[in-house]
Amino acid sequence: MRILTHxxxxxxxxxxxxxxxxxxxxxxxxxxxxxxxxxxDDEGKEGTVVRVYxxxxxxxVEGINMVKKHRRARTAEEQSGIIDMPAPIAVSNLxxxxxxxxxxxxxxxxxxxxxxxxxxSVKSGEPIPFKR
Numbered sequence: 001m002r003i004l005t006h007x008x009x010x011x012x013x014x015x016x017x018x019x020x021x022x023x024x025x026x027x028x029x030x031x032x033x034x035x036x037x038x039x040x041d042d043e044g045k046e047g048t049v050v051r052v053y054x055x056x057x058x059x060x061v062e063g064i065n066m067v068k069k070h071r072r073a074r075t076a077e078e079q080s081g082i083i084d085m086p087a088p089i090a091v092s093n094l095x096x097x098x099x100x101x102x103x104x105x106x107x108x109x110x111x112x113x114x115x116x117x118x119x120x121s122v123k124s125g126e127p128i129p130f131k132r
C-alpha cells in the first residue's frame with residue numbers, strides 16, 4: 001500500500017471523511033464578546049461578536065467587514081435592492097478587549113478549585129466572563 005503524501009490527509013489515515021469535516025477548532029472568542037480588529041481594512045475598530053463558526057475558524061462582528069449584498073424581493077411587498085451586511089472575519093485577526101483597561105489582550109484559561117474553566121486576561125489578570 002502506498003503512503004499518503006497529500007497534505008490534507010497526512011497522518012489522518014484512520015479518520016473518516018465525515019469526522020474530518022466535522023472537526024471544530026477551539027476558540028478564545030465566544031458570542032457576545034467585545035473584540036478589536038488587529039489586521040485588515042477595519043484595523044482598530046471594535047465590535048461585538050454576533051456569530052461564531054467553529055468549523056472554519058471565523059466570526060461575524062457587528063459593523064466590521066461590511067459587504068454589499070444584492071437581494072431579490074421574495075414577496076410582492078418586500079423591497080429588493082443592495083443591502084450592507086457583515087461578512088465573517090478570521091479569528092486570528094481579532095483580540096479580546098481587557099475588561100479593566102479597555103485595551104486588547106491575549107487570553108489564558110485558568111482552572112478553578114471546583115474544576116471549571118475561566119478565561120483570564122494576560123495583561124491585567126482579570127477574569128473575562130462569558131456573555132451568553
